[in-house]
Amino acid sequence: GQQLNQSPQSMFIQEGEDVSMNCTSSSIFNTWLWYKQDPGEGPVLLIALYKAGELTSNGRLTAQFGITRKDSFLNISASIPSDVGIYFCAGGGTDSWGKLQFGAGTQVVVTP
Amino acid sequence: EAQVTQNPRYLITVTGKKLTVTCSQNMNHEYMSWYRQDPGLGLRQIYYSMNVEVTDKGDVPEGYKVSRKEKRNFPLILESPSPNQTSLYFCASSHKDTPSYEQYFGPGTRLTVT
Numbered sequence: 001g002q003q004l005n006q007s008p009q010s011m012f013i014q015e016g017e018d019v020s021m022n023c024t025s026s027s028i029f030n031t032w033l034w035y036k037q038d039p040g041e042g043p044v045l046l047i048a049l050y051k052a053g054e055l056t057s058n059g060r061l062t063a064q065f066g067i068t069r070k071d072s073f074l075n076i077s078a079s080i081p082s083d084v085g086i087y088f089c090a091g092g093g094t095d096s097w098g099k100l101q102f103g104a105g106t107q108v109v110v111t112p
Numbered sequence: 113e114a115q116v117t118q119n120p121r122y123l124i125t126v127t128g129k130k131l132t133v134t135c136s137q138n139m140n141h142e143y144m145s146w147y148r149q150d151p152g153l154g155l156r157q158i159y160y161s162m163n164v165e166v167t168d169k170g171d172v173p174e175g176y177k178v179s180r181k182e183k184r185n186f187p188l189i190l191e192s193p194s195p196n197q198t199s200l201y202f203c204a205s206s207h208k209d210t211p212s213y214e215q216y217f218g219p220g221t222r223l224t225v226t
Binding site for chain 2: 004006031033035040041042043044045048088090092099100102103104105
């Protein structure tokens with residue numbers, strides 16, 4: 001399948017700092033999504049993007065669908081302890097309805 | 113409460129012993145899917161189903177079977193498990209009338225094959 005490159009792999013930040021992570025692909029996607037996974041649980045959808053150039057916010061989270069349709073980024077502002085977890089990007093391609101390709105994830109650790 | 117449930121949550125088994133992981137959703141979703149999660153690899157799709165009796169292979173289907181006899185259930189079957197199938201498995205579902213990429217995930221099943 002298509003390869004998504006997600007970076008950074010992990011990040012250790014202090015409470016109150018902003019966080020930024022991104023995903024790039026060698027192929028075009030029609031949809032970019034960002035999920036968060038808490039320990040021992042399944043991924044939960046944070047933001048879905050459906051249009052190139054789209055910038056969408058959900059509380060302290062902001063995500064953008066890149067103009068080239070090959071990349072996306074997620075920002076978290078003013079991080080808090082409950083932001084700890086693994087964040088996954090996912091791309092929905094043109095080859096099959098509902099089929100998602102996931103990045104390897106970004107582990108976020110927030111210290112007080 | 114709208115949810116996707118999986119059973120069991122944890123399973124330790126031996127090579128070659130057939131097992132089934134069940135998945136059930138109560139949201140009347142048409143689309144269901146199975147993923148496996150391995151460190152450094154993210155989630156990879158095993159099989160998916162667009163509706164009852166309609167299933168198709170994902171990216172890593174080898175060694176797995178699925179069936180979709182009822183809309184709410186989508187069991188994952190390992191006929192002869194091997195150690196390389198040790199992984200964390202997730203079931204997901206979505207409604208066809210909402211963007212199908214907005215999938216709801218179950219809590220996961222951690223499988224160890226010795």
